[in-house]
Amino acid sequence: MISLRRRILLSLGAFVTTCVFLGQWPAQAGGIACDPIASEARCPPRPIDLVICLDTSGSMEGLIDSARARLWDIVNSLAKARPLPQLRVGLITYGSPSRSTAANGWLALQTNLTSDLDSVYAKMMSLNTNGGEEYVGWALRRAIDWMQWSGDPHALKLVFIAGNESADQASNVFNFRYVAEDAKSRGIIINSIYCGDRQMGVREQWEHVAACGGGSFSAIDMHCGTVQVETPHDKLLIELNMKLNATYVPYGPAGDAGHRRQHEQDENAERLGVASSASRVGAKATALYENSGWDLVDGVKNKTVAIDDLKDSDLPAAMQAMPAEEREKYVVAQGQARADLQTQISEVSAAREQFLKDARANASGGKQAFDEAMLAAIRTQAETKGFKFEK
Secondary structure, three states, X not given: OOOHHHHHHHHHHHHHHHHHHHOOOOOOOOOOOOOOOOOHHHOOOEEEEXXXXXXXXXXXXXXXXXXXXXXXXXXXXXXXXXXXXXXXXEEEEEOOHHHOXXXXXXXXXXXXXXXXXXXXXXXXXXXXXOOOOOOHHHHHHHHHHHOOOOOOOOOEEEEEEEEOOOOOOOOOOOOHHHHHHHHHHOOEEEEEEEEOOHHHHHHOOHHHHHHHHEEEXXXXXXOHHHOOOOOOOHHHHHHHHHHHHOOOXXXXXXXXXXXXXXXXXXXXXXXXXXXXXXXXXXXXXXXXXXXXXXEHHHHHHOOOOOHHHOOHHHOOHHHXXXXXXXXXXXXXXXXXXXXXXXXXXXHHHHHHHHHHHHHHHHHHOOOOOHHHXXXXXXXXXXXXXXXXEOO
């Protein structure tokens, strides 16, 4: 006869097996047990760390413009991933003497990995080009060493490096082959984007960069991503954005600066064109656009700050005269108004996206743009980590 202890163990084993099979139990070895689309409540957010290394030498103005024009399109696409990403973006520039020295490989850390997407966009908008040497291996070495990568074993950790010169420059200092292999051993995937003809990119070793780093190689037309396609939905999105901005409640030492930066990045996107502006508005309606560090609505929602813990001087003038219970009601009301506006923006953005689907394909003439190259790689690599994308 089977002992009572053994029967209990067998029953427990069957229960665990069934739970994993049905998606009720955390899976092991890098996967997730729940269905991230159908059972989002059981799938907590998971990290995606995305580092972009841009060549800012003299010939790369088109690349920088593409990155500026399409950053919010990338955010919008990642917002469709499930489990919902905890997105952090970092930015490194290389190949420009005006921002670095030869001893540092003409490299500059623009932002470490951060969820403050406005700060990344502000840095991107401030970039200009200058002649220089483009050291791919060196840039990759610093991307690995400078960034504060997530320690979560299920995190998706990606580097995208883009340029148009030989990837073997300064290989005697940092050879991209060994650097990329080291990145791969740390769970960091290296993707390469060559700005120009694909065969030239192969000859210049950019395909080899991705092969060593376990990633994807793409060749793009760097001017393709700057095409601004207007839609019938853009005007409404921009109007809704004005109302959305009014729901933000700056607090603490970073409040005024964060609120000001938000408006400045709206203006920067608007200067690029109506398509970039509308895309940014869509991104601001997603959960990936998060400002707990300076906005009280996000801070309270994400439990990073409590209203009662703040001094009067940390609050905006409109709240300082309110009694405690009114302050809480005010923040809740602002949060509800924002949620309603974000729902409207999401619906209008979906209609805009459908309109753009064919228009962009026709405008590009079959050429691949910066964001398309990145998103194709991100989707494939995210799926290996258990992410799924809503259609």
